[in-house]
Amino acid sequence: MQKPAKKLKAVPSPAEWTPTESAELYGIRNWGAGYFDIADNGEVTVCVPSSGSRVSVSVMDLIAGLQQRGLQMPVLLRIENLLDAQITLLNESFRRAIDALGYKAEYRGVFPIKVNQQCQVIEEIAHFGARYGHGLEAGSKAELLIALASLEPGSGYIVCNGYKDEEFIDLGLQALQLGYKCFFVLETPAELPIILQCSRRLGIRPMLGARVKLAARVEGHWNESSGDRSIFGLTTAQIVELIDALRENEMLDCMQLLHYHLGSQIPNIRDIRGAVLEACRYYVDLKREGAAMGYLDLGGGLAVDYDGSQTNYQYSKNYSLDEYCTDIIETIMSTLGAAGIEHPVIVTESGRATVAYSSVLLFNILDVTRFEPGELPPDVPEDEHELVKNLREVLNTIAPKTFKECYNDAQYYREEIRDLFRRGQIRLRSLSLAENIYLHILRGIQTVIQNARRVPAGFDDLEEALADIYYGNFSVFQSLPDVWAIEQVFPVIPVHRHDERPGRRAILADITCDSDGKIDNFIESSGIRKTLPVHACIDGEPYYFGVFLVGAYQETLGDLHNLMGDTNVASVRINDDGTFDVIREIGGDSIADVLSYVEYQPQQLMEQFRRTAEQAVRDGRITLAQRQTVMESFSASLRGYTYYEH
Numbered sequence: 001m002q003k004p005a006k007k008l009k010a011v012p013s014p015a016e017w018t019p020t021e022s023a024e025l026y027g028i029r030n031w032g033a034g035y036f037d038i039a040d041n042g043e044v045t046v047c048v049p050s051s052g053s054r055v056s057v058s059v060m061d062l063i064a065g066l067q068q069r070g071l072q073m074p075v076l077l078r079i080e081n082l083l084d085a086q087i088t089l090l091n092e093s094f095r096r097a098i099d100a101l102g103y104k105a106e107y108r109g110v111f112p113i114k115v116n117q118q119c120q121v122i123e124e125i126a127h128f129g130a131r132y133g134h135g136l137e138a139g140s141k142a143e144l145l146i147a148l149a150s151l152e153p154g155s156g157y158i159v160c161n162g163y164k165d166e167e168f169i170d171l172g173l174q175a176l177q178l179g180y181k182c183f184f185v186l187e188t189p190a191e192l193p194i195i196l197q198c199s200r201r202l203g204i205r206p207m208l209g210a211r212v213k214l215a216a217r218v219e220g221h222w223n224e225s226s227g228d229r230s231i232f233g234l235t236t237a238q239i240v241e242l243i244d245a246l247r248e249n250e251m252l253d254c255m256q257l258l259h260y261h262l263g264s265q266i267p268n269i270r271d272i273r274g275a276v277l278e279a280c281r282y283y284v285d286l287k288r289e290g291a292a293m294g295y296l297d298l299g300g301g302l303a304v305d306y307d308g309s310q311t312n313y314q315y316s317k318n319y320s321l322d323e324y325c326t327d328i329i330e331t332i333m334s335t336l337g338a339a340g341i342e343h344p345v346i347v348t349e350s351g352r353a354t355v356a357y358s359s360v361l362l363f364n365i366l367d368v369t370r371f372e373p374g375e376l377p378p379d380v381p382e383d384e385h386e387l388v389k390n391l392r393e394v395l396n397t398i399a400p401k402t403f404k405e406c407y408n409d410a411q412y413y414r415e416e417i418r419d420l421f422r423r424g425q426i427r428l429r430s431l432s433l434a435e436n437i438y439l440h441i442l443r444g445i446q447t448v449i450q451n452a453r454r455v456p457a458g459f460d461d462l463e464e465a466l467a468d469i470y471y472g473n474f475s476v477f478q479s480l481p482d483v484w485a486i487e488q489v490f491p492v493i494p495v496h497r498h499d500e501r502p503g504r505r506a507i508l509a510d511i512t513c514d515s516d517g518k519i520d521n522f523i524e525s526s527g528i529r530k531t532l533p534v535h536a537c538i539d540g541e542p543y544y545f546g547v548f549l550v551g552a553y554q555e556t557l558g559d560l561h562n563l564m565g566d567t568n569v570a571s572v573r574i575n576d577d578g579t580f581d582v583i584r585e586i587g588g589d590s591i592a593d594v595l596s597y598v599e600y601q602p603q604q605l606m607e608q609f610r611r612t613a614e615q616a617v618r619d620g621r622i623t624l625a626q627r628q629t630v631m632e633s634f635s636a637s638l639r640g641y642t643y644y645e646h
């Protein structure tokens, strides 16, 4: 058990920077959902529900605890309590809405394994979800195996989506015999004959569902998953054929569930309501056709408010969880009630909203590149090129009334000077002087703009051009693939020093040396910005950042770009008294691990290198002692972490 260190610093005077100002700047109270905040000592805290109130732990204390256990940065921190809290919130919100509206059936959630397949995450979901009968959605054979091994028969449902072959279906049918409630959702008409055949062979009647292709289209990044041309699901004609086939085979009693999934991260509640309404029409008619029904599965889509703006922007949502539950239940009640049909069990497959909050990627800053102008000589040398002299003149004329003209002139002269250099007409020193003058001009203009009430049009990218580059010990491709692939915006902030004014602006680069390996979209309470306010790095002192809300989709989609492997993972449980236990540590990939993923055999590499070293001894290039040292270095590197190690 880790005792949190007491770190109470004097609160700065109002004239200085306060943690409250930082909280406002970074918008942590908007996107943190009450789970993350900034304490009076300037450190980011994790706040978890505890016996009716909340208990907080400093992220810096967590980092210290992990380092004392030998876990180096970067670390993926999983906070078990937040997974527990989100499952509880989802189930309790539905329960409250069901009670308040007098709905006559229950809610049963299933977690889609694809959203975070990590063993420990699924174990925790099964554990925390058990009291609500929360189940699992499996989209493949491998995921079905996970579901069967994680859930007890008779507890949470198992919903099988995706393409299913005989092996998949046999296992699902046998699961029914064991007492699992295991639904096969038909995604295509071709699945039915296989299910019928397996069912006859094994003598087990299936629990069937159909995925319907709704006409409703949704806003947001995944809007391609919705509408007539969505890839998955059955068309109305195929649903009618399915019903006819089931009737012919006297299996209408097996048809119990209607499912749709409109795509992830649906930001607008109007779209959610519209889809439920359309699905209810299908449900009513399936029932009228004689299908048993009883379950309505609304898929995923419950969004996470990544930017905290509470709008229908793609990284936000314009509804609360209570509104989500109430709107769904009201829509079902009004549509089915009018048709005199019993209320179905409501199933949702919320993935993102269940796991996003529970993981934070922590990393340290390794280095900084500053775009800071150097000292300028008082005068440009007499024999310097005219264009460089002109550029220097521009610097002298920056003022609130002239800065736009100065900016245009500076850009013109810089381009001309670069052309001269390319043609070999000026020397490197002249170019360097011109670049320095140019940076001075940009800084001068920036100072003028900062005093203006709003950034004038055309100057939005000035901030970006002058921002520092902070190099972080992480890989975007491995730990935040959606940042690269779909420009997903996650909250990123320093996890300490919030009692100091963040006096600089920066973008964050990772250590993959890839031009895409960077984060340059940041959340501030004022909106999405291309640069992030940061503190100046202090020599010899570590500076730590956290990327928050990364529990959904990131871990499994990550790849081995530049052979950066899995990070260290630490799972913590925060106790009621504010202490924490590190309940699991999983070492990140070693270099030998990642090499073996791309089909190298570390032992063979070692042997090849040994021969090279042996030859060097034979040729007299190194001594035997040097051979020994170099072989040890090679072997230590194979065992080492793929990230920057201190």
Ligand SMILES: Cc1ncc(COP(=O)(O)O)c(C=O)c1O
Residues within 6 Å of the ligand: 112, 115, 137, 161, 261, 263, 264, 265, 299, 300, 301, 302, 349, 350, 351, 352, 353, 552
């Ligand atoms: C069928 C299905 N259900 C549920 C989900 C999870 O969606 P979300 O993470 O938005 O809850 C997905 C993922 O997109 C899915 O394909």
